[in-house]
Amino acid sequence: MNTVRTQYARPEPLVDSPAPPRGDGGPSPRFADAVAFEWIKARSIRSTWWTLAAAACITIGIGVLGGDKALPADDTANVLGKILIGLSLGQVAVCLFGVLTATSEYGTGSIRSTFTAVPDRMRLLAAKALVVFTVSLVAGTAIVFATFAAGTLALNPGVEVPSLSDGAVLRALVGGGCYLALLGVFSLALGLVLRASAGGITAAVSITFILPTVFQMLGQDGETLRKWWPTEAGQQILKVTPSSTDLAPVPGLGYFAVATVLALACAMVLTNRRDA
Template identity: 40%
Template structure:
């Protein structure tokens, strides 16, 4: 991982722009970043195409009313969130495990600014990736549908919104990963916490309490609020779910930033 030190800007101060530039250089210099992003694209598109290829036409008034092929094609978001979330964790913990965090903090002593730069750079990259891959997945999956299955279109009600929010979801999970990584500063524990929050706890709670509590967890919001064009009973509305996810990301980053200030490198 490469690092670079900046001379202070005018007035003896460095800024977020310099910090973000440093983070971008580090992020793009890692082969693991390219491999992880490529795996996200391939995995999500493949899952979307396979899911749509196996989607059968609905029969009966109830099934026709609840039929939501857009939600089916975005099933790969579950895989994408895992990869992007883990990569977000590594953006922080990778530097602690290798010791390069010392170089980062020597260049940018303001730890909150350093974390903000990481979040801004990785969040922007994850957002661009998320929006691109969800659109590609939708278009590729639509072509895989059988001729007798209703084909969704970008012009249909809520389809574009579902795609855009699903893409943004990947960026939000990436920011959550950065926040959890900043809180724990340990790769294994941070990944375990992220997987527990996104996969394990929602599954356990949905089996014991239904959707009363589980509907507030990220994976449940993604699959049953953001990515749907037909409302799911008992779940949050798409925009309410999006606000909750934004709150999670902001809270984790805020806690992570506060803890970084209190700790030694």
């Protein structure tokens, strides 16, 4: 094909038009501006609120209704464990929040306007991760403490009520909020890698809920897998009396934190290299 090339219609383009100079001169945006951007986006979609509300309803509801009323009076560890049992399901809603924060942007195509507004994708994704972490931390801590408060009130008289003055109990509750915050970021990383809501949600539910259940059916090998499975290791923080076969509570949560940081780093590098 021959290329046609001719001169411009107007010999002198209107570069000296009376329009004021644009673009430069204003303050350069920083990380905090990207965080503000991500926070405005997160709070202005309904899925943020209904996923977090679902996490609260499931966890608190199961804590109140499902607390075993016939526990031995001296088994404090199991009392807290029973109250927080709903977290194993409620955490799935936190996963949805993390996944959807990424995939809803890909699904609607708004990721393109996001990346044209903040072309430094590392900065943008760090801001996104910070917003997801903070929102999940605040919501997660509130959910865990609310579940504890409601669950203890619903206990049968005679059962020894776990006390916040017990260091192990406080560690479990504060740690539970941190676990949910990390889980939100972990799910965000999954969403960024998979870019589709259906895939991201399936992966998150499989990792947090389905696979650990499958491991329990696999005998000794399954036990080893479960011990080193990131979300299962992170959940050790919820135990007042650590089990001898699993990772200890704080190292377990630390192990999950490392896994989360690695997952996020992979997701960021991948997103930075991919076409949007």
